[in-house]
Amino acid sequence: MAALVSAIVIIFSVLAYTVLARTQPVQYHRRDGVKGTSFLDHEDPISGFLGRTFLRDNIPYLDIPDKLIQDVFYYRWTSLQRNLRYVTAGTGYMCTEFVHPVGYAKAFGTIDAAAGHQIDEARWLRDTAYADDYIRLYTRGPADPLQYTQWILDAMSRRAMVTGDSEFLATQLDDMVRVWHLWDPFFDSDAGLYYYQPVWDAQELSLPGFIADPNNKDWDLRKDGPDTFRPSHNAYMVANARAIARAAEISHDGLVQSQFLNIADDLEAAMYERLWAPEQEFFVRKF
Template sequence: MKNNILALLLLILPSIAEAQLLSKDQYKHYIDRFNENDYELYRLGEYTNEKAWDFLAENIPFFNCPDKQLEETYYFRWWTYRKHIRKTPKGYIITEFLPDVSWAGLYNSICCPAAHHFMEGRWLKDPKYLKDYARFWFNGKSSPRAYSFWSADAIANFCKVHPDDPLLEELFPLLEKNYEAWEKDKLHENGLFWQYDNRDGMEVSISGSYAEPYGHGYRATINSYMYADARALERLAKKMGESQKETLYRQKAEKIKQNINTRLWDSNAEFFKVIPLGRNMSFSDIREQHGFTPWYFNIPPDSYSVAWKYLMDTNHFFAPYGITTAEQCHPKFIIAYEGHECRWDGPVWPFSTSVTLTALANLLNNYKQEYISKRDYWTLLSQYSHSHRIHFDSSKSVPWIDENINPYTGDWISRTRLKNDFETSWPKNKGGEERGKDYNHSTFNDLIITGLIGVRPSDDNILTINPLIPDQTWEYFCLDDLLYKGKKISICYDRTGKYYNLGSGFFIFIDGKRVHHSDNLAKVIINLESI
């Protein structure tokens, strides 16, 4: 009876049918401008610039808001992401660098940012690219453990958006073998996983300097990733009816979680820290940004939320152009233009910004705490957007994403180093000309979709939307044509009702039918089976 009433109500509620809330052509000017400003050094991807608009128009959700800098960055990051879709004899993969680099694996693949590739790319309508990419990592010739990579968790998160049980069943035994290999290589008898800082993708770190020359230690990063993969394998085992394996992976995950929370948490510093190997299990004396990683996977208890008071503190992590990788009050903190060009002892790295902001969205959604707010999330995301620039001269500034950022000037450090330190030409052994241009090492649009707009993917048929936009910040916004579990989702807010001509308030449409309206932004939970 209840379902019949709901069906009747949906028939009489206002509908947008199959029409778009947003006209896609109104956003083509962004792509045209990006193409115009681009000298397209590398044309190795499947979708070169002349194909960019057609590909994006068919595949991305469209976004509109009053902050045109943020809006531009949203389309810029989709424009750069599609450059990295490369077709190979093994199917589609996603690359980190556009030029081929000597330290990459098969077809220029690098697993270090691969989880970010899955998190960002899951919002493309066509799932074939990431299905191929998931298979690629476990084809026997790839290198899924060359760097830390939370592969099972990332693939499971992709399948929350594009459900695919046959793919998960196919990959399950391969993901198990991958997990076992990690345990064999990096699990100590004390129950903690260890990793080199550079194999975490975080070379020349301050904590790593205490374990020279290798920079290895028990790190919250690798332990959090292994927890996440164990949880993902637990859920996959349950889905497949393998109760013994479900129990096995649940127990593994619980043990790792306990070790993270009891052995990697420095209660005096109120932070997760590295224990460098060879230091008699003593903590390093530095808070580093990757100490926020456990919240990316909802590992810590509520009481540990005190760590977040350091994020917006200018003595610690907050700087004009982003979140520093090491706290600024430490004597070894440095912004250096010498030595290795990719240092993690101070500069801002979009890779870590992505992790921290995903973790912060989890904190704001799932924890009880008073240390940090939606306003802070908004500030950091806006700051991250503004960092996507480069100034070629006093008059020309264009959108840009590269490697590491000077937190005080916004300069792309490795680019400056590689361009200026070699008088004759860009060094080929380091990737050649503009190796970091359009660098695909982080997320941005996933932060807009799952954080700011608040689409929270789940394993079941529940759609949760919980916007993190602070009150009285925007007059309007719209995320349109988002594909989630095969359904078209449109989310919009219009304070006056004059912008989208739907009336005032907060609206959610599914497959063209209005399923929610409220005067103000609010958390909404929708059972898709009832739609």
């Protein structure tokens, strides 16, 4: 009887070990040496895409009941991957807005209108070098952060919250301030707001162009629009100012932190004073 009980115990132990071993999460090691845990199949969701090595090494994985959303999730990562470009030694990577180059792109094919979106997505990549390089193209050149309105500095700040690399954000402080002041010529001190043409706010053929050219006699004016105080642009600038303040806080630069918190508060107050339409309960652009 004792032998039978011992045999049953041994068999149960073997079965339990086998089940537990199969259900233990797969361990992987990030490039920075931090151990992570993966419970999901990392091969099947990316099996239909090219560049699987990049995807396997870098992206977060998702497993949800809605297959369409899940497929779109993985497709978005392949879209980001297709737009990453290695440019030159010492400069590293950038991200294009279009897979096929366009004539109005700036240095190395950069277009800053999409940069905030791209940094927002790239913040989830395990290898931080891609976004580090891309950010420096704007903060230190030669990419043009003035071509379109943008929230690059804000995206940098929120990225640091994901990566945990506050030091990288802090090292960019002086350059963030420099990028901010590039917009000084487009600030109206009387209104307390920034202005720009709709086309360079990525909103060509918008309402101001039709108001300024009601008879359709000036196609450039109709398409590009006149200078206006734009809620989108000014909201970006509020967010960018708060991002500089956060970088200054990390750098223990209380003077710059206080300065840009005040700038953000004043700009936001001006938006509510001049751009808020109570009857619409929304912000409107104004000439």
